[in-house]
Amino acid sequence: MTASWVYSLVDSGIKSDMLNFAADGVFTYAEAYDVLADVANRGSVTANELNSLQVIAANLNSGLSTSDYVSHLFLQLVDGNPANATWTGGSTVHVTLGNLQVGTTSTQMSELIGKWFLGTDLPDPTLPPDANGWKLQGYSTVVGPLYSSAGAATVNDICQGADGDCELMSGLIDVVVFHPQVMSSMFVDNGNGTYGVRFYVGGQETWETVNDVFPTVNGTELDYGHNYNEQPTAMWVALVEKAYAQLSATGQIGHPAVNSYNNISADPPTNVLENLTDATSVTYYMSSASNWYSNKSVYIAALSSGDDVILEIPSTSPYTYDSAGNIQLVPDHAFGVVGYDSATGNFIVRNPWGNSYPGQNWDVQFEVSLTQIASEGGDFVIDNSAAVDVAPTVVVSNITGRVQTSLAASSIFYVTSGTLPVTEYALWDSTGNGHFTVGGVAQANGVEIDVAASQWSNIAYQFGPASDQLWVRAFNGVLWSAWSQFTATPEGPVETVANMTASHGQSFAVSSMFTYYDPFGLAATQYDVWDAGTGGGHFVLNGVALAANQDNYITAAQLSSLTYQSGSGADTLWIRANDSTVWGQWSNAFTVTAPVDSGPVAMVSNIVAAHGQSYAATSLFTYYDPFSSPATLYDVWDKGTGGGHFVLNGVALSANQDNYITPAQLASLSYQSGSGTDTLWIRANDGTLWGAWSSPFTVSAPVDSGPVEAVSNIIAPHGQSYAASSLFTYSDPFNSPAVEYDVWDSGTVGGHFVLNGVVLSANQDNYITAAQLASLSYQSGSGIDTLWIRANDGTVWGAWSSAFTVNAPVDSGPVETVSNIIAPHGQSYAASSLFTYSDPFNSPAVEYDVWDSGTVGGHFVLNGVALLANQDNYVTAAQLASLSYQSGSGIDTLWIRANDGTVWGAWSSAFTVNAPVDSGPVETVSNIVAAHGQSFAASSLFTYSDPFNSAAVQYDVWDTGTGGGHFILNGVTLLANQDNYVTASQLASLTYQSGSGADTLWVRANDGTVWGAWSSAFTVTAPVDTGPVLTPTHASTLSVQGQTFAVSSLFSYSDPFGSAATSYDVWNSGGGNGYFTLNGVALGANQDNIVSAAQLSQLAYHVGSGTDTLWIKANDGTVWGAWSSAFTISDPSIIAAGQTLELPSASSAQISFVSDSGTLRLDDPASFSGTVAGMTGADAIDFANIDFAAGQTVGFAGNSAGGSVTVSDGVHAASIALLGNYMASTFVAASDGHGGTAMTVHPDQVATLAPPQHA
Secondary structure, three states: OOOHHHHHOOOHHHHHHHHHHHHHOEEOHHHHHHHHHHHHHOOOOOHHHHHHHHHHHHOOOOOOEEOHHHHHHHHHHHHOOHHHHEEOOOOOOOEEOOOOOOOOOHHHHHHHHHHHHHOOOOOEOOOOOOOOOOOOOOEEEOOOOOOOOOOOOOHHHOEOOOOOOHHHHHHHHHHHHHOHHHHHOOEEEOOOOOEEEEEEEOOEEEEEEEOOEEEEEOOOEEOOOEOOOOOOOOOHHHHHHHHHHHHHOOOOOOOOOOOEOHHHOOOOHHHHHHHHHOOOOEEEEEOOOOOOOOOHHHHHHHHHOOOOEEEEEOOOOOOOEOOOOOEOOOOOEEEEEEEEEOOOOEEEEEOOOOOOOOOOOEOOEEEEOHHHHHHOOOEEEEEOHHHOOOOOEEEEOOEEEOOOOEEEHHHOEEEEOOOOOOOEEEEEEOOOOOEEEEOOEEOOOOOOEEEEHHHHHHEEEEOOOOOEEEEEEEEOOOOEOOOEEEEEEEOOOEEEEOOEEOOOOOEEEHHHHEEEEOOOOOOOOEEEEEEOOHHHOEEEEOOEEOOOOOOEEEEHHHHHHEEEEOOOEEEEEEEEEEOOOOEOOOOOOEEEEEOOOOOOEEEEOOEEOOOOOEEEHHHHEEEEOOOOOOOOEEEEEEOOHHHOEEEEOOEEOOOOOOEEEOHHHHOOEEEEOOOEEEEEEEEEEOOOOEOOOOOOEEEEEOOOOOOEEEEOOEEOOOOOEEEHHHHEEEEOOOOOOOOEEEEEEOOOOOOEEEEOOEEOOOOOOEEEEHHHHHHEEEEOOOEEEEEEEEEEOOOOEOOOOOOEEEEEOOOOOOEEEEOOEEOOOOOEEEHHHHEEEEOOOOOOOOEEEEEEOOOOOOEEEEOOEEOOOOOOEEEEHHHHHHEEEEOOOEEEEEEEEEEOOOOEOOOOOOEEEEEOOOOOOEEEEOOEEOOOOOEEEHHHHEEEEOOOOOOOOEEEEEEOOHHHOEEEEOOEEOOOOOOEEEEHHHHHHEEEEOOOEEEEEEEEEEOOOOEOOOOOOEEEEEOOOOOOEEEEOOOEEEOOOOOEEEHHHHEEEEOOOOOOOOEEEEEEOOOOOOEEEEOOEEOOOOOOEEEEHHHHHHEEEEOOOOOEEEEEEEEOOOOEOOOOOOEEEEOOOEEOOOOEEEEOOOEOOEEEEOOOOOEEEEOOHHHEOOEEEOOOOOOEEEEOOOOHHHOOEEEEEEEOOEEEEEEEOOOOEEEEEEEOOOOOEEEEEEEOOOOOEEEEEEEOOOOOEOOOOOO
């Protein structure tokens, strides 16, 4: 019965899966994987999917039996785990993944499934470099059995690899020696190349899934933990090590949450022993302790009781060696302690490096004394794992019985093994056809039934109408056994059968094939029949054949209509029945054997045919069937050699394939002979099976060699055209007319075939129907062309005719007569004036080709467009009038050729056009001395001249950009150290802006024909701009942590050219924890912090807890000035002699004067809410915003412990709390020299007011 909560799942896809998977009451690894994989395949996770998965996770053992392993995996994936934060996948990069949530993508979901169910989130394999030269190794698949040839885990399997996890390997040695039952239950084989590996965390089982992909050397040898002797024939060590690395990614075993092998290096033995054995107590015994030797009995007792013991040697200890020089104790290493030798009084330890390495120079297992351990500074680590109990085992067997009868539990199962007595049983019935009873009370199905062991004799099972899948397990007060599964099958009807011999095609009433019996005398209500269908035998119900190899359910009323039709040979059958309470077992298999039907036979013989003879297919063979069955289908086959073929209703059938023909079509099937011998086969089907193919037989007709074309060589005039039919004479050995022609010519001299005015290509087959022959002609060329012709008579192609030639006069092509030309500068010539045309056959030119070297800028021009030099420039005869030649500077070489419609003539002789050499424009320049920032029109920088008085069409300007000088075009700065091209029309918009110091410039121009040389280099020299100067307001400023200064108050600005600042750069050391802010956002220390001039008012400095050093510099739009001198701002909270402490903003600081000559400057006195102590002598408080010139009032109120002094100018007022006795003192106000008021205190004076400054 399906658990009720499954019906509450809100996602339809997950609900459908779970209704299927939960029907038997068990939720397996494969089913859990399928549910999750289906979610991944549907795309990103929806809210309904997440909700449904969470419901499953919360109910995995509520009405559903799920193993601890599968439950753990499902919960970590669905409910979350720290290991889900990242995906490693064997890489050195850990990519963000995250717990399952709404919106988790299909890829992320697949990675979570891979992490928990498939072991594909491989740990980062990298380790730190070591003295042995280890370096990063790759992953490879290494397939092997879980255990070596020993069949179980042994200490010989354990060989520590490159990872520094000697503690883990030593712990595994102890587990193998002392807890084989823990090791045997540590693995779950999923059957797909993956394993579940169990650890313990906080007393709870924790599982990891690992696959068979490991870090290897050279792709084959395991690089980390392995079995050296038999690798890869014992994989358990490598599996545990990789699983432990994956477990470390959870962050639950004393490591950072990182999925890597390096993360388990040097793992404390306390972690190892707790995680491997579920030890609840681990104790360190230090050899440096006073009771090291007196505790020897404790160590021995621990080993005797099966507790795990690890020996650790510190890194500062030396190596020890045996008498042969082999290493024994190793510094910074752990060993498994596997026993005690009472004869020597020494302890037996094992090195996890393992055994049987080539050239091995260490002892694997040896004895050490407590004295040796103490001399090495070693320690014992001992756990309390000896009390591990062995779980019980429940043995079951399948049961059968009568419906409604019961069997006692003692007849169903019993318990073996286990170290403690059973205290409780758990029962489970998945389908509920029958049910368990306890004390006679029926128990529900689909839920766990817990029964105390004292009720053992009251447990029974009552059979129902159908089979039940049942489970039972036992509990010994500590451990549950695994679930044991068995089947309860009710007894039902029995069918007695016997093998039968049948005649060909015999039909049997099925009721005659068996005898029915029911143990309770019940009549059958339904039957189920099954047959293998071998040889075509089959059941038939009401004339309809039933399918083989499946259940065929028949009611009792239908049995009389059910028959069995025998086939060919032996068929195997089974029958079972239902008596309305239960299905009986299948009957024994029985056979119905009929004669083997070899099928029809087609008898044939070879045939000699006339040319093109046609035969009715029925005349080619004689049909015979061993059981006189008529044919229901025919199959004909022929090779098609020589063109012979079968024809059905006038349509030729393909050769070399099955051609199926019904008996009704046979009369319409014929065979058409070809040329020579064709081989045929025929077979038939009698409705039961196909007969064998007939013997091969032949139809031999005369060989048709095909048509012949008689030809002869032809002497043709220039350009002669011939009807193709006039080139040959046709004949055929069977007087068959041609249906198609194929013509070929070499085309070597331009001769060609023409069909309907279209030229056919040379050197290829050109197929022409007989009807097209009258439209085919041959056009002679220049010289000798070779031709061939062949024909097809509808049966076969004849051979090619003999090669024959059409010989016409050779056309050497047009000739162009030319001569050299002396041209003035820039002269243009009509191209037709450059040559005289002639042709040997007086044919006019249809196309020209002109070429020039273009070496001095001369070029051809077509319709105003210059043609490229050093290439063919094709011009039609109609375009010649539009073609001209433009002379350049110096000598250009030209060639001309023409085509007369038949052939290109040779190139003319090379001829030259010689024009004066144009050396190009010249720019005269001189050095210039400029004012700071002076701008020059570019045209004022040079004087232009040209040898042919040609105006400039383009300029090119260049400057080095030294000192920031630059050219500007239409307000846009041009880059330095590159060509900057400017048209003549743009020159008026081009200026040069001087920089700081000397810049070097060049100018050149183009007169439309050639670029002139660069001008001489010339300089524009302006005063050097050293940049702005910033002077700190104070070399050292005292203030209080948290105070804020406007940065503009910290310096004064000046510039050698009176230029305003455009940007500032501030820097602070950060040593006193002070910092700059821009618009309230803190700027980093020890870095450039560049702000615009407009941002200066938003820039502030916040005083830290100590002394901070600051620098400021500025840019005037041209250059950065030097950094200001360093200045400091400190937080002493006390004012020493001669010092000024400034508070620019609100403060509640406690300020103290420690001498009689300090100054406290309050830029906003009204916001000061702190206290001032120790004010004496010339100590002063400077009220920066209380105007001394406006007159003040000063008052004091207090007692011998302190009081408040108030100062006001009528607009601003301040009240300062003073600590100390000022009862006999007077307060004097004076100008602070900056428009504010400075107040001092004097004992035994009458309070007076100093006159206002400048009063």
